[in-house]
Amino acid sequence: RNISTFEELPGLFSMLNITRLTLSHNKIKSVPPGLANLTNLEILNLANNHLEELPLSLSSMPKLRILNLSFNRLYGLPRGFGAFPILEVLDLTYNNLNEKNLPGNFFMIETLRALYMGDNDFEYIPADIKNLKNLQILVLRENDLIELPKEIGELTRLRELHIQGNRLTILPPEFGNLDMAGHKSVFKLEGNEWVTPIADQLKLGISHLLDYLKSETYRM
Secondary structure (H helix, E strand, O other): OOOOOHHHOOOHHHOOOOOEEEOOOOOOOOOOHHHHHOOOOOEEEOOOOOOOOOOHHHHHOOOOOEEEOOOOOOOOOOOOHHHOOOOOEEEOOOOOOOHHHOOOOHHHOOOOOEEEOOOOOOOOOOHHHHHOOOOOEEEOOOOOOOOOOHHHHHOOOOOEEEOOOOOOOOOOHHHHHOOOOOOOOEEEOOOOOOOHHHHHHHHHOHHHHHHHHHOHHHHO
16 A cells, blocks of 8 residues: 555544554554554564554553564664563564674563564674574575574474575584474575585485584584
């Protein structure tokens, strides 16, 4: 609808009973703090807009479970952004984010089950990611990642890991602890610059790679 401001949606903030709001594929540049007054909102989709920043108030929304901010122009997230009480899915795909512009408490959203951060500008992922104990899906594809923290190996519930299209050459041995060999698991690694031993194991299959990562040979 080519909406560019929330002023074009009169009466929205008085609709206190709505649980789902989709404003994707518009031209919205900013989100007013008052959106957080919609305290029954469970799903908020702001994908494919022109957002460059967000209000801190979003992270205080008591029932928000799914937040889609993909395909925007975010260069950072507000301080304290990680305070969401029950957020389960956060999609930040295709923005301008990197490890330097994440707020300090970003990895404190313990209820998070799926985190999509593909197509951004990350070179590193902070070790604090280990706090996301309930994470099942982690998407880091198409960034500038040079290495990954060994702490990802502590995410025992992880069933999908997408790290394709980065600049990775090795993986931490702790990744061998992940349950990624099952038929329901997804582990995408193509498009990296793997050292020869890892590349050779990948040709044999994911289970061979995971066994190799756990081996004394690899640790040495």
